[in-house]
Amino acid sequence: xxxxxxxxxxxxxxxxxxxxxxxxxxxxxxxxxxxxxxxxxxxxxxxxxxxxxxxxxxxxxxxxxxxxxxxxxxxxxxxxxxxxxxxxxxxxxxxxxxxxxxxxxxxxxxxxxxxxxxxxxxxxxxxxxxxxxxxxxxxxxxxxxxxxxxxxxxxxxxxxxxxxxxxxxxxxxxxxxxxxxxxxxxxxxxxxxxxxxxxxxxxxxx
Numbered sequence: 001x002x003x004x005x006x007x008x009x010x011x012x013x014x015x016x017x018x019x020x021x022x023x024x025x026x027x028x029x030x031x032x033x034x035x036x037x038x039x040x041x042x043x044x045x046x047x048x049x050x051x052x053x054x055x056x057x058x059x060x061x062x063x064x065x066x067x068x069x070x071x072x073x074x075x076x077x078x079x080x081x082x083x084x085x086x087x088x089x090x091x092x093x094x095x096x097x098x099x100x101x102x103x104x105x106x107x108x109x110x111x112x113x114x115x116x117x118x119x120x121x122x123x124x125x126x127x128x129x130x131x132x133x134x135x136x137x138x139x140x141x142x143x144x145x146x147x148x149x150x151x152x153x154x155x156x157x158x159x160x161x162x163x164x165x166x167x168x169x170x171x172x173x174x175x176x177x178x179x180x181x182x183x184x185x186x187x188x189x190x191x192x193x194x195x196x197x198x199x200x201x202x203x204x205x206x
Contacts, residue, residue, distance in 0.1 A: 029102050031056045033159060035201025039074070042196050048074035050197055061100040067092050068110065076191040083191050085118025089140060097148075102205065107145040114138045114167060118190055119176075132186050134173030141165050148203065157203040164196045 037050035052070035059065055072087040093110025097103065116136050123129045146161025173188050175181035 029058045029205050031203040031205040033201040033203040035199050037197045037199025039197040045078040046076045062097050064095045082121045082124055085116055087116040089114030105147050110142045112140040114140050131177040132173050132175045136169040136171035138167040138169035140167050155205045159201045161199050166194050
């Protein structure tokens with residue numbers, strides 16, 4: 001084999017090695033997912049509405065990274081203690097698609113930073129009734145699993161999913177009633193700790 005031809009082959013091999021990561025990157029998919037969920041009937045005495053938006057990007061044929069922003073409005077009422085509040089947070093995590101290609105069954109995990117503001121009424125309707133307000137900051141650990149159903153050959157998918165997790169929080173609260181306790185610290189903690197909810201989102205791939 002002549003030397004110029006050998007050099008050409010070596011250059012082609014080297015170019016293929018350099019270009020292959022670019023080709024792999026070009027094949028990766030991304031998706032924006034907009035979703036809503038609810039915890040009603042899953043957790044005792046608690047009703048919650050969840051809204052979230054995700055950006056999901058495939059790192060390989062089966063593994064995706066995601067970023068998520070969420071908001072939750074909830075009410076806990078066991079007939080004696082009532083708590084209303086809202087939470088806002090951001091999460092980062094990963095999802096695994098066993099079938100690959102951002103299709104079919106998936107399972108994922110995420111960690112996030114969350115804040116909450118809440119109000120409570122204790123001993124509701126009794127002469128010893130007290131009221132207060134609180135807040136907390138928390139690290140949230142979340143696990144989700146579900147299924148991505150592409151709609152025909154379009155870029156749109158439907159994702160029914162379930163989430164379970166826990167807030168690792170640092171909380172504080174103070175009384176707002178009765179008058180004798182206004183402004184003093186209280187020992188109440190939010191009822192939001194472990195959680196579970198069902199959700200559905202619409203994904204738009206690009």
